[in-house]
Amino acid sequence: MNPAAARLLARASTLGADAAEVFLSSGTEFSVKVFNREIDSLVSAQSRGVGLRTLRDQRVGFAYTFDLGPQSLDALVDEALRNGRYNHADEANALPPVAVADPIPGLYAPDLDRVDPQRKIQFALDLERLATSTDPRVKRVSDVVYSDGSGHVELANSLGLDTTFDRTVAYASVDAIAEQDSEMQSGYAFTYGRDLDALQLDATAQEAAQRAAGLLGATRVPTAKVPVVLDPYAGAMILGLLTNSFSGDAVLKRRSLLAGKVGEAVASTMVSIVDDARLADGLSSRPFDGEGVPSRRNELVTAGVLQGFLHNTYTARRSGAASTGSAVRSYKSVPEVGVSNLILQPGSQSRAELLAPVRDGLYVAQLHGLHTVNTVSGEFSLGVTGHWIRGGELAQPVRELTIAGQLIDLLRKVVGLANDPRFTFAGGFCGSPTVLIEELSVAGA
Amino acid sequence: MLDPALVDAILERARRSGADLVELFVERKRNQSIAVEESRVERVNSGHDGGAGIRIIHGTVVAYVYTEDLSEAGLLKTADLAAAVGRRGGGVFSVAALTGTPKPARPVEISPDSVPTERKIELLREADEAARSTSGVIRQVSLGYGETVQDVLIATSEGIRHQDQRTRVRLMVQVVAGRDSEIQTAMEAPGAEVGFEFFQRRSPVESARIAADRAVKLLDARPMPAGTMPVVMGNEFGGVLFHEACGHGLEADFVSKGSTVYAGQLGQKVASEILTAVDDGSEPTRWGSGAVDDEGTPTRRTVLIDHGVLQSYLHDRRSAGKQGLPVTGNGRRQSYQHLPIPRMSNTFIAAGDATVEQILAATSRGLYARKLGGGQVDPVTGDFVFAVTEGYLIEGGRVASMVRGATLVGNGPKTLHKVDMIGQDLELAPGTCGKEGQSVPVSVGQPTLRISELTVGGTG
Known part of the structure; x- marks a missing residue:
């Protein structure tokens, strides 16, 4: 066991804790941003910290620190126990039984730390160069970033748990800017993997440039009720708005749109949603959760029917369910309930087949105002930049539109899913294919 | 915070690479948070954050290295790493000189550290009771209390040495009201860069009542009909629209990249002539205030737009140097883990002369x-796009029925030209602003004002 963890657990026990848990994390980070063919900034870092959770008389105490010196560690135990005195006693507070988690092959790419930083810098420079050389109207980018990180987690508790895992992630993104007359449009693309070699350079550059250039000449259109197609990034953003509703904690606090609906149809029969913490290339994958519970693939919605909620040990005990291995945390927080890799399962049609029957409709390329959505009532009204669909194909770009509705109602109106899933960060690592919605009210000029 | 001789040694070591400028940022932060849910203490947490970042500028290239190891050995090792990763870049080094004198320290009457946790919990319990007793339809009340005491040291190879202490306290109240299957929420979250005495001025009970009243009223609100219409925007947090839709466009890093419509517009008319907008990080006790920014530049009042004419952007030292303009004290960062970038502090539209009536x-x-x-x-x-959390129809010059689900949709720069009336009732409100993955405390603000025409989204 890590000596800092051993010291904390021993002192917690001496001072009267019934149980205690130590979460230590450390990692390295490298990130480079380029602009105008030069390095704009470069960050290299090593970070670490420790969080201590104590249980005494069914009360949880928590404190964290960056300082791993012996005096600081001893003071941390005192502080956690002191904080715990004020918290309400709850018999659901407990550590999970110790279980062995299977490792996830490929989660850690040992080569990442050995890659010459110059190659990473070159990747970012190439991404900018390629994004600005595919279309004459795309001459610059607003942001090009390459980032990677290598993280190490150690988790130990007074029940005898003593486990670790390592994970690497690498990703790059580009925001291309297309200009024509006095109009500017932006286009985003994102690529990710476990190390530099997994990233896609050409496709990412092209996608950003095409997305930006394709929106030039955007006009406003009149208000209408029409079919709406969400592109995969937009679909993932909408999926991200549902993360809270899948949380067992939100159910207990009566803030979930899905509370009390297990076994009921909450979406169209085409919709299946899973949260899979063991997804091979998922950026949120991990062999065990923030309390040491082995990770698994959780089916949340299957053919439209709600299967259950995500739980950590506490919410599971309060709800009469089992932990789903969904405790998420950093060393600065107690384990909360959260999604890992949340996936709206793709369908079998190509995007063109999905669009084909849409005579007149809206294709959503960008959503604006996502954090204005009330995830408790589910009501949303979002700004849209995208394209009008005419005769099954993308026609002129459109802007300053809003789509409005309610999230559950939206899920019920899904009438088509393509086979082109994409992932991005959206309140979790969320993946979605192109989604066809039967009809929404679109407010325009 | 650190022995001056050690500070000198770190800067010296990091500068061996021949950098044009080396800057050390050291931070220690203590925080406590309390959450009350379901009328009981859900969580009392506390933590200690600390670390140091070294920024190296060679020509136009910036390298940044940070660590949580604040021991002498750890800091010197980090300085060596900084010297190693600092790259000699092309372009001409240009960082604006630091000017100005920091205002004297803002007095903190009651350090939140010194207030017993029991007292903080008592305030939250009183607020919880106040919200719940407002109406029988209140289903949930969540309360949060947060305090931070942040100490920073900024030192550069030019010989600059600045320290600052920023104490912030904030209350959060969220109320959920429900009737049948209808649920509505409302939130209040007052805060200031000040000590615990803040709660004598802004009583948590009052904040709780305001949130509860609004949640209850929203149950009876009708869905907003969509359309294009004149919009009267309320004061205080209404300023978030200016912050998001225009303020970010005035941040000089966006200007340098030409990725804002305000690039090249200094001296041009960018707003209605009755509109004046200001950023002021030096105003005592405001949520986004400090004596110096996170590059050590003393904070100050900067007029951004004067009667419709663009006067200034918001700068950090690099952007000011690059554009040959003076610093404005807006180089801010979330923590030692981040590079400073141009950020707003307390940004607001100045008061006009109309009354709300x-x-x-x-x-x-x-x-x-x-x-x-x-x-x-x-x-x-x-x-x-903005969500309206408390909105009313105006009919015949009077406030009529409450509406819900309304959103404001438009274009920031165009909207500024359409501001045709500005009130006297300027107020500021705290918020957390995110940019490039960094969150910093800011204030937004404005008086009540009217936009002659705006697209309003809604479900009615």
Whole structure:
């Protein structure tokens, strides 16, 4: 066991804790941003910290620190126990039984730390160069970033748990800017993997440039009720708005749109949603959760029917369910309930087949105002930049539109899913294919 | 915070690479948070954050290295790493000189550290009781209390040495009201860069009642009909629209990249001539205030737009140097883990001369957006969307029925030209602003004002 963890657990026990848990994390980070063919900034870092959770008389105490010196560690135990005195006693507070988690092959790419930083810098420079050389109207980018990180987690508790895992992630993104007359449009693309070699350079550059250039000449259109197609990034953003509703904690606090609906149809029969913490290339994958519970693939919605909620040990005990291995945390927080890799399962049609029957409709390329959505009532009204669909194909770009509705109602109106899933960060690592919605009210000029 | 001789040694070591400028940022932060849910203490947490970042500038290239190891050995090792990763870049080194004198320290009357946790819990319990006793339809009340005491040291190879202590306290109240299957929420979150005495001025009980009243009233609100109409925006948090849709476009890093419509517009008319906008990080006790920014530049009042004419952007030292303009004290960072970038501090539209009654009376039909929620904006185009969390229809120059689900949709720069009445009732409100993955405390603000025409989204 890590000596800092051993010291904390021993002192917690001496001072009267019934149980205690130590979460230590450390990692390295490298990130480079380029602009105008030069390095704009470069960050290299090593970070670490420790969080201590104590249980005494069914009360949880928590404190964290960056300082791993012996005096600081001893003071941390005192502080956690002191904080715990004020918290309400709850018999659901407990550590999970110790279980062995299977490792996830490929989660850690040992080569990442050995890659010459110059190659990473070159990747970012190439991404900018390629994004600005595919279309004459795309001459610059607003942001090009390459980032990677290598993280190490150690988790130990007074029940005898003593486990670790390592994970690497690498990703790059580009925001291309297309200009024509006095109009500017932006286009985003994102690529990710476990190390530099997994990233896609050409496709990412092209996608950003095409997305930006394709929106030039955007006009406003009149208000209408029409079919709406969400592109995969937009679909993932909408999926991200549902993360809270899948949380067992939100159910207990009566803030979930899905509370009390297990076994009921909450979406169209085409919709299946899973949260899979063991997804091979998922950026949120991990062999065990923030309390040491082995990770698994959780089916949340299957053919439209709600299967259950995500739980950590506490919410599971309060709800009469089992932990789903969904405790998420950093060393600065107690384990909360959260999604890992949340996936709206793709369908079998190509995007063109999905669009084909849409005579007149809206294709959503960008959503604006996502954090204005009330995830408790589910009501949303979002700004849209995208394209009008005419005769099954993308026609002129459109802007300053809003789509409005309610999230559950939206899920019920899904009438088509393509086979082109994409992932991005959206309140979790969320993946979605192109989604066809039967009809929404679109407010325009 | 650190022995001056050690500070000198770190800067010296890091500069061996021959950098044009080396800057050390050291931070120690203590925080406590308390959450009350279901009328009981859900969580008392506390933590200690600390670390140091070294920034190296060679020509136009910036390298940044940080660590949580504040021991002498750890800091010197980090300085060596900084010297190693610092790269000699092309371009001409240009960082604006630091000017100005920091205002004297803001007095903190009652350090939140010194207040017993029991007292903080008592305030939250009183607020919980106040919210619950407002109405029988209150289903949930969540309360949060947060305090931070942040100490920073900024030292550069030019010989600059600045220290600052920023104490912040904040209350959060969220109320959920429900009737049958209908649920509505409302939130209040006052805070200031000040000690615990803040709660004598802003009683948690009062904040709780305001949130509860609004949640209850929203149950009876009707869905907002969509359309284009005049919009009267409420004061205080209404300023978030200016912050998001225009303020970010005035941040000089976007200007340098030409990715804002305000690039090249200094001296041009960018807003209605009755509109003046200001950023002021030196105003005592405001949520986004400090004696110096996170590059050590003393904070100050900067007029951004004067009677419709663009006067200044918001700069950090690099952007000011690059554009040959003076610093404005807006180089801010979330923590030692981040590079400073141009950020707003307390940004607001200045007071005008109309009364709220006059503004409403002059509007025969429209939306009174009394309070806004969050919003989002495309910094390139300035296109925005904002949720209205407390809105009313205006009919015949009077406030009529309450509406829900309204959103404001438009383009920030165009909207500024459409501001045709500005009230006297300037107020500021705290918020957390995110940019490039960094969150910093800011204030937004404005008086009540009218936009002659705006697209309003809704479900009615």
